[in-house]
Amino acid sequence: MGNVITVMNMKGGVGKTTVTMHLAGIFARHQIGGRFRNVLMIDYDPQFNLSQAFIPPKTYFSLEKQRRTGLSILQDDEVDLNPFQIQVGGNLRPPELSDLVHSVYKLKHSRLDIVPSTLNLMYVALGQSEKRTAPLEERFEKFIGQCREEYDLVFIDCHPAGSILTKTSLQNSDHVIIPVSPQRYATRGIWLMMRFIEAKKPGTTGPTPHILFNSAPRFGRSRDEREIRADPKWAKRCMTTTMKWYTAFSEPLDGDGFVWSSNRPYSKEATRNLLSLAAELAERMDDKDET
Numbered sequence: 001m002g003n004v005i006t007v008m009n010m011k012g013g014v015g016k017t018t019v020t021m022h023l024a025g026i027f028a029r030h031q032i033g034g035r036f037r038n039v040l041m042i043d044y045d046p047q048f049n050l051s052q053a054f055i056p057p058k059t060y061f062s063l064e065k066q067r068r069t070g071l072s073i074l075q076d077d078e079v080d081l082n083p084f085q086i087q088v089g090g091n092l093r094p095p096e097l098s099d100l101v102h103s104v105y106k107l108k109h110s111r112l113d114i115v116p117s118t119l120n121l122m123y124v125a126l127g128q129s130e131k132r133t134a135p136l137e138e139r140f141e142k143f144i145g146q147c148r149e150e151y152d153l154v155f156i157d158c159h160p161a162g163s164i165l166t167k168t169s170l171q172n173s174d175h176v177i178i179p180v181s182p183q184r185y186a187t188r189g190i191w192l193m194m195r196f197i198e199a200k201k202p203g204t205t206g207p208t209p210h211i212l213f214n215s216a217p218r219f220g221r222s223r224d225e226r227e228i229r230a231d232p233k234w235a236k237r238c239m240t241t242t243m244k245w246y247t248a249f250s251e252p253l254d255g256d257g258f259v260w261s262s263n264r265p266y267s268k269e270a271t272r273n274l275l276s277l278a279a280e281l282a283e284r285m286d287d288k289d290e291t
């Protein structure tokens with residue numbers, strides 16, 4: 001059974017998508033903790049930035065036209081889409097994995113796949129529902145059940161808001177990576193996230209949060225990072241390894257420019273950074289090769 005990881009922060013632009021694409025890639029491409037992994041990314045953000053990083057426009061529009069996107073996990077059809085009203089159908093069965101998954105990287109021992117997003121997911125993100133949204137939640141849960149059978153790791157890239165999307169993602173995850181970039185009010189974002197995580201899994205311990213300092217300076221620590229690490233409430237939740245600021249991390253587009261797949265010399269440091277980060281995450285998830 002695979003591990004499911006939500007990447008989330010209510011604050012926008014902190015690096016959720018960047019962290020998702022690089023961690024997912026390094027886990028598929030390199031042996032971390034002694035093994036390769038089959039990895040799935042679910043782009044659960046209507047902005048579809050993760051999809052754009054991996055899929056060239058022609059292919060993307062073709063997939064969207066065939067409804068091979070995350071919206072189909074929740075809804076069967078896209079008629080009468082209304083920004084103020086979520087469509088809640090009666091069918092509780094989500095599509096088969098093979099109907100939605102698009103392969104972006106294949107190796108001898110592992111693969112990296114994606115369920116792309118669509119701007120139309122915004123109708124679900126914004127809408128309210130007079131009917132209960134339970135059918136959507138049930139479909140998402142069943143879909144994640146299929147993913148756990150098929151993949152070792154599933155990353156879900158969320159949009160920066162509280163919605164049925166972020167709620168269902170958290171409810172079905174074992175871990176939450178909270179990227180934090182060194183900026184004022186970073187602490188506010190963490191508070192909100194912790195409250196949200198607790199509220200969304202009442203009566204259970206919920207997914208385990210991991211605070212990841214992103215765009216960190218190559219040497220030393222920012223004031224915000226020092227403050228957050230010094231707080232006893234959060235100290236244990238903070239990953240020791242930080243994701244540094246490297247131009248190379250901002251370059252992927254249309255399936256090209258990933259540091260984990262390229263041999264360009266300037267990205268070696270960034271790749272090393274990523275390898276350390278993935279190794280720590282595997283440890284924290286207790287996801288190692290036991291053989």
Ligand SMILES: Nc1ncnc2c1ncn2[C@@H]1O[C@H](COP(=O)(O)OP(=O)(O)OP(=O)(O)O)[C@@H](O)[C@H]1O
Binds near residue numbers: 018045243247
């Ligand atoms: N470690 C890093 N090094 C260099 N650039 C980075 C790094 N992390 C993020 N960026 C850049 O910062 C910008 C915001 O990152 P990203 O889109 O991943 O944030 P996000 O949290 O997913 O945003 P949103 O809330 O809109 O979904 C992007 O241009 C990205 O390339």
Ligand SMILES: [Mg+2]
Binds near residue numbers: 049
């Ligand atoms: Mg994003």
